[in-house]
Amino acid sequence: MNAMTATMPRRRVFGAYLQEARSEILRYLRNxxxxxxxxxxxxxxFVMFGLVLNHGNSEAARYMLASYSTFGVMAPGLFGFGVSLALERDSGLLTLKRALPMPPGAYLAGKMLMAVIVALVVGALLLMLALSVGHAPLTGTQIARLLWVDALGVLPFCALGLLVGTLLKGQGAPGLLNMIYLPMAFLSGLWFPLKMMPAVLQQLAPIWPSYHLNALALSAVGFDTGAGLPHVLILLGFTVGFLWIAARRLRRYG
Structure with missing residues (x-):
């Protein structure tokens, strides 16, 4: 497949990427x-915990906006990659795609683009609720920064979902992903601030990628979470590490 795509004109290579992204978007919309x-x-x-239970506290709404934005962008990466890849491996669709004369990166790029789009939709809806109902004090710059964090923050979870999709059959993937998704959100302080949790859980929180993404989201909306670069580098490390392991498994086991 690599030799075939190497001889393809650039226009056809770009078109292959577009078609794969289009097919992913259509598949989501049809399901x-x-x-x-x-x-x-x-x-x-967010409505339940960030708005209703906070009784109109705009600062609390701003804080919970960041946390539930992080919670929201985890799902497109984990489930959009993990479940679909596991199902496609079971059905033989992934084997068929490998046999097609298409760029090897188009399959992953299409899924990542769809995950980014869904993450932005989730972030935009949360922002609408926070601004209109929660009256969260946000500037235009903060809104743009949060959406930027949402768009890029989905990528580590795409990589994690990809890894899970190489480990399990299609029927088993949703259960394991939920066992990762919900505990990770809780242990990262997305549902309740970490200061309200036991000390041992506070110390373990940095082992989760969602903790570092939440720190960037909180910083985007105006909270002081320290230097952002370490969080970015750690998320990049998670992404590269998960992708590397997943790629090795796909080459070995398909």
């Missing part, structure tokens, strides 16, 4: 039973 929970779940949680 609202999968897409809508990913989009609505964090928004429902």
């Amino acid at each position: 609202p039973g999968f897409l809508l929970p990913i989009i609505l779940f964090p928004n429902v949680f």
